[in-house]
Amino acid sequence: MKFNYTFISMLILLLIGSLGFAADANVSELVVSPDWSIAWQFVDNNIEFTLMAPTTGWVSIGFNPTKMMKDAEYVLGYVQDGKLVVRQDYGTGLFSHKPVVDLGRNQEITEISGTQDNSVTTLVFRLPLHWGKDSGIEFTKGQSFKVLLAYGKDGSRNFTAKHSKKKVVTVTL
Template identity: 35%
Template sequence: MRHQAIAAALALLAFAACGSAEGRQSSGGSDAGGPGFEKDGFTLDWEITGDSMLVSISAPTTGWIAVGFHATAAMKDADILIGYVDASGAHLRDDFGTDYTRHQPDTELGGSSDFSGLEGSETGGVTTLSFVLPLSSGDSRDRPPVPGQPCSVILATGSDGNDSFGGMHQWAETVELTF
């Protein structure tokens, strides 16, 4: 009996350690109008409408911020959207995780840049980017979330002032979310 109680407690702890137990996942009220996730000041909000998804990411940095979907290991195979805000405005690039620690623009890999409606701001040391992703772009490098299905999601930030599409992250987290 005691072994069963220990096994049940361990199973409950393992379940609690998955997905949103490490951060906030809500069922509504986000900036994008739908569910959201937050950890260590990094927020990911989304709203799926028809054949597209409005995405909003925000983090406490004046450098780059990124979100990646469906990585198989670290950054490998992830559909990555990385961007920053500088004096000329918001910048976003559609990348693909070519290896565990590398990513390249989809356009350099035979794909296309598949986002629209980019908006961004940098206020009080917080960078925010909002954009629209098609749920089916036709680009083999794009792997957006499938509504109702679990998805491995990478969240990352660059160091303050790193207004570029690269450089080592200062913070990163991988979570599993259902969109």
Template identity: 25%
Template sequence: MINLKFWILILILSFTWKNVEAQKTITTSGISFTYTIQGDNLECTLEAKTNGWIGVGFNDKNSIVNSDLLLFNIINGEASSTDLYVKGIGNPRKDSDLGGANTITLLNSIEKRGVTRVVFSIPLKSGDTFDFEHRLNESYWLILAYSVEDDFNHHSRFRKHLPFKLEVPK
């Protein structure tokens, strides 16, 4: 019986290790972004020292314009998300309003002691023209932001653009 349990554990771990290709955390000014590549998805944890919304964006250029922007908030213990495409300065639009879709899957969330944390999954390549195509081992820009308000229309208190690469061990 112990031998069978051992082999079942080995089998479970081998499937888990096979699907997890990389993990990395980026932290700056009170906000952190952690990703794990699992098969065709990017599983992410986003956390910031705020009770307002938190967000992450992706772009080929060091610009908010033409970025894929994902925002999250927690109101009365209930998390929500919005998948946006930034058409111009001050003009983020929901992917769904542009003919795309919200491709965010919320997995977990908590807001406690002034910290908001969400865990979510997005496809590396969704097929939605308003979503960023996450290419492995190529450089692009990561946008991290947070607000002091839960309203997604409220401007960010903090936003930073960082050079970024989804790194996969060789």
């Protein structure tokens, strides 16, 4: 009888472990450096992003600029007093962006969470699969995007401080 309980217990643990693996199999990640990464997964009619960067300041991601920062759709965010603060911007010039609400649009971000662990900030948010009125971004599996990643200096908890690091990458969803 002890053999049966041990065997059944091991089988249950194996099944539970494989269920956890299956859930994580849908998450894709691009690591820029050990503390700087972007992860994404499709959830219902949204795409969920997790941005992590080595700063206590702001973190951002921009999609499909036409030149430099121009015409990209951005999500910028930081953690203030344990709460996530995010804003959606649009690239209005080569080196500039404005809040979409100032351009007569609605912000289309669902905030999930924001954390700071030591000197690493992590933002989690969802965007609709059809996002960004001006650029008409369609997030679909297998599609590639030019992505702008950046973060601000430690303590720069605002949307106006210049980035301390930036990186341009191509991401295939």
